[in-house]
Amino acid sequence: MADIAPFHIAFPVDDLDAARHFYGTVMGCPEGRSAADWIDFNLYGHQIVAHRVERREAVAGHNPVDGHDVPVPHFGVVLPPAEWQALAARLQGHGVDFVIEPHTRFPGQPGEQSTMFFLDPAGNALEFKAFADLGQLFAK
Numbered sequence: 001m002a003d004i005a006p007f008h009i010a011f012p013v014d015d016l017d018a019a020r021h022f023y024g025t026v027m028g029c030p031e032g033r034s035a036a037d038w039i040d041f042n043l044y045g046h047q048i049v050a051h052r053v054e055r056r057e058a059v060a061g062h063n064p065v066d067g068h069d070v071p072v073p074h075f076g077v078v079l080p081p082a083e084w085q086a087l088a089a090r091l092q093g094h095g096v097d098f099v100i101e102p103h104t105r106f107p108g109q110p111g112e113q114s115t116m117f118f119l120d121p122a123g124n125a126l127e128f129k130a131f132a133d134l135g136q137l138f139a140k
């Protein structure tokens with residue numbers, strides 16, 4: 001799975017300066033192109049684009065997963081465990097409030113993973129996860 005093509009996602013924000021600070025400074029995503037109403041960021045090799053729009057409800061609802069209410073929609077990246085731990089520490093160091101704290105989900109079961117959920121300043125939900133065995137990514 002090392003040769004995965006980068007994905008692209010465009011998502012709404014109501015404040016480009018807040019998005020620039022969160023994704024650039026807090027998350028450490030290099031900034032790419034930008035214009036008056038949007039900013040490209042490099043999220044672990046993937047192109048994410050913050051587009052300025054009027055305020056809206058970013059989380060449509062929640063689904064129960066392993067005892068937690070998972071916000072929907074959400075997006076993120078599956079990282080190697082050391083990078084996941086470094087990101088969790090970085091976010092904690094910046095005082096990011098977690099919707100679901102960093103923890104291990106499905107311990108001892110197929111698909112065991114580390115996961116964490118948090119919101120950007122516009123309320124978009126992000127999930128970052130890591131698998132000790134990436135072969136478990138789609139395990140049933």
